[in-house]
Amino acid sequence: MMKNIKSTNTIKLLALLFISSLAFVGCSSDDDGHHDDHDHEEELITTVRYTLTNGTDIVTLEFQDLDGEGGADGTYDVSGPLTANTTYTGAIKLLNETENPADDITLEVEDEGDDHEFFYTSTISDITISKDDIDEDGNPIGIATTFVTGDAGTGSLTIELIHEPTKPNDGTSINAGGSTDVEVTFPIQVQ
Amino acid sequence: MKSIIIGLVIAISSFSYSQNCNYIFLGEVKDFHDGTPIESATIYIKESDKYIISDFDGKFRIENLCSGTLTLTISHIGCETKTVSYTIDNDVFKIISLEHHLEELNEVVVNSHLKTEGTSIEKTINKADLEKYTDKSLGDALNSVSGVSSLNTGNTIVKPMIHGLHSSRLLIINNNVRMFDQEWGDEHAPNIDINSSNKVEVIKGANTLKYGSDAIGGLILVQPKKYVAQDSLFGSTMLSLNSNGRGGNINSELVKTYKSGFYGRIQASYKQFGDFKAPDYYLTNSGLKNSNASARIGYRTFEKGFDAYYSVVSNEFAILQASHIGNVGDLVAAINSREPRVIEDFSYNIDYPKQNILHHLAKIEAYKRFKNFGKLSVQYDMQINRRKEFDLRRGNLADTPVIDLRLFTNSLQTNLNIDAIDNLKIDTGLLVRYQQNDAVSGTGISPLIPDFQKYDASIYMIGNYDLNESSEISAGARYDFTRIEAEKRYNLTDWNDTYNYDELFPQFETNNIDDSKILTRPEFTFHNISANLGYSKQFNNDISLFVNYGLATRVPNPSELFSDGLHHSAARIETGLLTLNKEIANKFVASLERNNQNFGFSISPYFKAINDYIQLIPVGITTTIRGAFPVWEYNQINAQIFGVDIDVNKKITDKFNYKGSISLLKGENLSQDIPLIHMPSTNFTNSISYYNDELNQLSINLIHKTVLQQNKFPDYNFYTFNPILQEDVYVDISSTPPAYSLFSFNSSVSFKAFKTGTLKLELNVENLFNAKYNEYLNRQRYFANELGRNINLKIKINY
Numbered sequence: 004m005m006k007n008i009k010s011t012n013t014i015k016l017l018a019l020l021f022i023s024s025l026a027f028v029g030c031s032s033d034d035d036g037h038h039d040d041h042d043h044e045e046e047l048i049t050t051v052r053y054t055l056t057n058g059t060d061i062v063t064l065e066f067q068d069l070d071g072e073g074g075a076d077g078t079y080d081v082s083g084p085l086t087a088n089t090t091y092t093g094a095i096k097l098l099n100e101t102e103n104p105a106d107d108i109t110l111e112v113e114d115e116g117d118d119h120e121f122f123y124t125s126t127i128s129d130i131t132i133s134k135d136d137i138d139e140d141g142n143p144i145g146i147a148t149t150f151v152t153g154d155a156g157t158g159s160l161t162i163e164l165i166h167e168p169t170k171p172n173d174g175t176s177i178n179a180g181g182s183t184d185v186e187v188t189f190p191i192q193v194q
Numbered sequence: 195m196k197s198i199i200i201g202l203v204i205a206i207s208s209f210s211y212s213q214n215c216n217y218i219f220l221g222e223v224k225d226f227h228d229g230t231p232i233e234s235a236t237i238y239i240k241e242s243d244k245y246i247i248s249d250f251d252g253k254f255r256i257e258n259l260c261s262g263t264l265t266l267t268i269s270h271i272g273c274e275t276k277t278v279s280y281t282i283d284n285d286v287f288k289i290i291s292l293e294h295h296l297e298e299l300n301e302v303v304v305n306s307h308l309k310t311e312g313t314s315i316e317k318t319i320n321k322a323d324l325e326k327y328t329d330k331s332l333g334d335a336l337n338s339v340s341g342v343s344s345l346n347t348g349n350t351i352v353k354p355m356i357h358g359l360h361s362s363r364l365l366i367i368n369n370n371v372r373m374f375d376q377e378w379g380d381e382h383a384p385n386i387d388i389n390s391s392n393k394v395e396v397i398k399g400a401n402t403l404k405y406g407s408d409a410i411g412g413l414i415l416v417q418p419k420k421y422v423a424q425d426s427l428f429g430s431t432m433l434s435l436n437s438n439g440r441g442g443n444i445n446s447e448l449v450k451t452y453k454s455g456f457y458g459r460i461q462a463s464y465k466q467f468g469d470f471k472a473p474d475y476y477l478t479n480s481g482l483k484n485s486n487a488s489a490r491i492g493y494r495t496f497e498k499g500f501d502a503y504y505s506v507v508s509n510e511f512a513i514l515q516a517s518h519i520g521n522v523g524d525l526v527a528a529i530n531s532r533e534p535r536v537i538e539d540f541s542y543n544i545d546y547p548k549q550n551i552l553h554h555l556a557k558i559e560a561y562k563r564f565k566n567f568g569k570l571s572v573q574y575d576m577q578i579n580r581r582k583e584f585d586l587r588r589g590n591l592a593d594t595p596v597i598d599l600r601l602f603t604n605s606l607q608t609n610l611n612i613d614a615i616d617n618l619k620i621d622t623g624l625l626v627r628y629q630q631n632d633a634v635s636g637t638g639i640s641p642l643i644p645d646f647q648k649y650d651a652s653i654y655m656i657g658n659y660d661l662n663e664s665s666e667i668s669a670g671a672r673y674d675f676t677r678i679e680a681e682k683r684y685n686l687t688d689w690n691d692t693y694n695y696d697e698l699f700p701q702f703e704t705n706n707i708d709d710s711k712i713l714t715r716p717e718f719t720f721h722n723i724s725a726n727l728g729y730s731k732q733f734n735n736d737i738s739l740f741v742n743y744g745l746a747t748r749v750p751n752p753s754e755l756f757s758d759g760l761h762h763s764a765a766r767i768e769t770g771l772l773t774l775n776k777e778i779a780n781k782f783v784a785s786l787e788r789n790n791q792n793f794g795f796s797i798s799p800y801f802k803a804i805n806d807y808i809q810l811i812p813v814g815i816t817t818t819i820r821g822a823f824p825v826w827e828y829n830q831i832n833a834q835i836f837g838v839d840i841d842v843n844k845k846i847t848d849k850f851n852y853k854g855s856i857s858l859l860k861g862e863n864l865s866q867d868i869p870l871i872h873m874p875s876t877n878f879t880n881s882i883s884y885y886n887d888e889l890n891q892l893s894i895n896l897i898h899k900t901v902l903q904q905n906k907f908p909d910y911n912f913y914t915f916n917p918i919l920q921e922d923v924y925v926d927i928s929s930t931p932p933a934y935s936l937f938s939f940n941s942s943v944s945f946k947a948f949k950t951g952t953l954k955l956e957l958n959v960e961n962l963f964n965a966k967y968n969e970y971l972n973r974q975r976y977f978a979n980e981l982g983r984n985i986n987l988k989i990k991i992n993y
Contacts, residue, residue, distance in 0.1 A: 046587060046588070046591050046638050046639060047639075048819050049819070051819060066819060068817075068818060068819050069710060070685045070686075070687060070710050070711075071685075071818075072759070072760045072767055072816070072818045072819075072820070072823065074685030074686075074687045074688050074692075074710075075685070075687040076816060076817050077817055077818065077819060101709050108588070108589075111588045111589035112588070114589065115588060115589070124917070124918050126920055159917060159920075161917040161918055163821075163918075165520075166520065166586060166588075167536075167586070175918075176918060177527075177918060177919075180527075180535045180536075181520075181535070182518050182519050182520035182524050182586070183519075183520030183521045183523060183524050183820055183821060184520055184588075184820065185819055185820060186520070186521055186523065186819075186820055186821030186822075186917070187819060187821070188917040
């Protein structure tokens with residue numbers, strides 16, 4: 004009988020201990036960030052610029068949407084036609100031009116190369132694009148490319164940046180999974 | 195109460211020396227509330243061990259009293275028995291007030307069929323049933339009530355829905371405090387620890403005016419326990435373990451009560467789960483961590499009392515990793531693949547995306563009863579809700595939330611309950627509330643909901659009148675004043691061109707323009723009227739009828755007015771509209787009920803006509819750097835929702851019982867003559883239970899639930915051009931998943947343990963046959979199946 008009463012008290016005491024310890028855990032501080040009340044879109048990508056260079060033959064494909072998602076639609080700008088049967092060196096840049104100076108997002112992608120990959124898909128079948136850079140695991144990232152044109156033709160080039168793709172993959176974005184951070188399609192002409 | 199104690203002390207300690215035995219005691223027994231005399235009250239005279247009865251005027255007379263102590267115990271049907279002591283040294287006349295609110299004081303004992311108001315249409319989930327959901331959420335528990343369903347994000351974020359209406363159309367009252375926890379979001383579940391409550395009531399019709407004017411869907415009352423005034427210390431600890439998610443919950447509570455009316459309670463719970471499992475795969479990043487604590491102290495007597503309560507809820511919910519998508523192409527891929535794009539082995543890790551929510555709630559309430567008048571209560575409450583949502587981000591922003599909002603709410607309210615007039619009870623009150631939303635900076639992204647301040651003031655009056663012994667009517671009205679003052683940056687193109695706000699609201703503009711954004715100060719003032727009419731009648735054979743009409747008005751919430759941005763898990767841009775008006779609903783609910791153990795039922799049809807119903811629907815596609823994105827905008831239409839909820843219970847033998855329910859609902863968009871989006875489909879449940887009190891209270895339940903396919907849905911499907919495939923692809927976001935049936939099994943036994951304690955063991959199996967299914971009302975239905983089988987073990991010790 005006495006023992007029973009004692010064990011009940013012990014349980015009550017333990018329960019009290021448990022509750023009070025949890026209460027401490029629960030009351031962790033509700034701290035607050037700094038208060039400038041004006042958030043820049045730090046993460047925003049406003050601009051995709053793909054530059055193809057062969058000596059003095061330079062073609063730039065640029066998509067720009069300065070107010071981000073929503074607001075005004077983005078604009079496509081292709082500087083001119085590509086030359087047939089030419090090997091270009093391709094370099095892609097992602098910028099946040101709402102910052103001054105513009106923030107180069109490409110560097111972040113490069114740092115997290117194993118979590119990212121650029122995919123280039125053209126409707127002009129003669130065009131071949133190869134990726135010239137690799138991440139820490141030896142898989143392509145696609146910031147530096149070699150862009151080889153074939154015969155003349157008209158079509159489009161779609162550039163995608165996939166976050167957390169399956170790596171390695173078969174080179175097409177369709178089988179790479181992941182989620183899409185960038186998807187822009189430029190009209191291109193090879194002559 | 196204090197005087198009684200003093201009296202008792204005197205009674206025990208005093209000793210009579212006098213021998214004068216000619217005194218007369220004249221007593222009059224009266225009702226505390228209205229002062230009417232109480233006839234036929236039994237008066238027990240302790241000193242002479244005799245009984246007498248009060249007469250027609252409530253009076254009684256005791257003669258030939260000796261000087262010394264006189265102790266009387268007065269009892270009457272429906273009244274609290276009262277013991278009083280007097281020192282007799284002369285002839286005495288005393289008025290003794292009895293009060294007939296026995297149920298309210300001893301609710302613990304009698305509570306099974308008490309309603310908050312006589313005419314309201316409501317369903318109650320009591321403590322025993324709530325305990326089954328100790329490691330689940332409030333929404334899961336409410337799902338067991340017919341007519342209540344939920345809008346889910348995965349399986350842990352469960353938002354209750356009454357008759358297809360949720361979020362701002364549903365009031366959740368926790369401990370008499372209206373919850374403000376950014377409830378406007380579809381994926382924001384109520385921040386309530388189910389373990390801290392004693393019972394939950396779902397009010398579908400009437401008597402919601404005391405709490406607000408906007409209960410278009412209904413009201414959920416989360417109620418604490420009222421303790422009997424006696425010297426006691428008791429508590430319980432409950433442990434729940436689950437196979438699915440490999441986690442569980444531990445909850446402990448300890449209660450101390452005193453005969454004087456003081457009481458105190460502390461409670462805490464901790465819950466953790468890892469990745470849950472659908473029948474074929476783990477749901478990578480679907481676990482949760484949750485710690486809660488609550489404390490209450492109070493003093494409660496019939497005439498006066500106070501109650502102070504504080505609770506903190508800290509939730510961390512992982513969001514299915516596969517539900518993070520970049521654009522419409524990803525969404526199409528997810529819909530077509532029928533399997534999540536990320537499937538990994540089991541883990542307890544909570545990775546991005548996730549939600550972190552911290553909710554503090556504190557209140558203090560005091561009341562005093564006045565003789566021949568009523569009860570006045572005053573309450574102050576305060577809530578802080580901090581919500582952080584994390585997404586997959588790059589670089590140094592990886593650990594920074596995309597949404598960081600802090601909502602601070604505090605209210606002061608009074609309620610006066612006048613019960614002095616026979617047959618008539620009046621509740622009237624005032625409320626003032628101040629709310630402040632702080633879009634905490636540092637997220638590196640424009641806030642989805644801007645900074646705003648909101649002011650409310652309300653006044654209401656509700657009357658309940660007993661027409662006769664068996665019928666009652668109630669009527670009430672409420673006025674609300676609401677003012678919202680916000681501060682938000684708009685894209686100049688949106689402000690000037692897309693929405694034409696520069697012409698509609700030039701008064702909101704400021705000269706502060708940079709980065710192609712304009713700073714604006716939208717301000718809105720609303721005046722709302724809401725009203726209510728109710729009637730109830732009791733017939734023979736335990737049958738009762740309830741009829742209710744309600745006029746409810748809802749002010750557009752901040753998300754409907756201001757939201758502006760990309761919603762990742764939905765792959766859509768959501769845009770609020772400053773031009774939204776308030777929503778006005780006319781609701782009719784009726785219920786025919788038979789409250790009987792052998793054969794009972796309730797049939798509740800309802801009809802709601804909602805003018806200017808605010809809904810979020812797709813309106814077009816925009817081109818972004820991520821590719822194509824559908825734009826969803828809030829608009830207003832006229833809607834109607836009608837249906838019926840039916841419950842049946844039948845005793846088969848003295849040990850076997852049957853229970854069944856069915857909910858039918860139809861929601862229509864009258865403006866466009868199409869169905870409303872996200873309406874629950876027809877569903878029904880059957881359960882057979884066995885209970886044997888002699889066999890350690892052995893209870894076994896078999897439950898079946900079928901949810902039919904929702905065939906009435908609006909078709910918001912669209913085509914989008916896929917540049918990789920060079921073709922248009924069909925984006926089927928509207929089609930509904932097929933019907934499904936689930937079976938579950940519950941069992942429990944209780945043993946005596948320790949001196950006065952009990953030990954209860956429960957073994958439950960959910961989704962017994964590991965069925966693979968999807969639910970229309972789950973926002974993640976595109977990405978993964980619902981949960982597979984779960985085996986659950988619960989151990990509860992009462993001490």
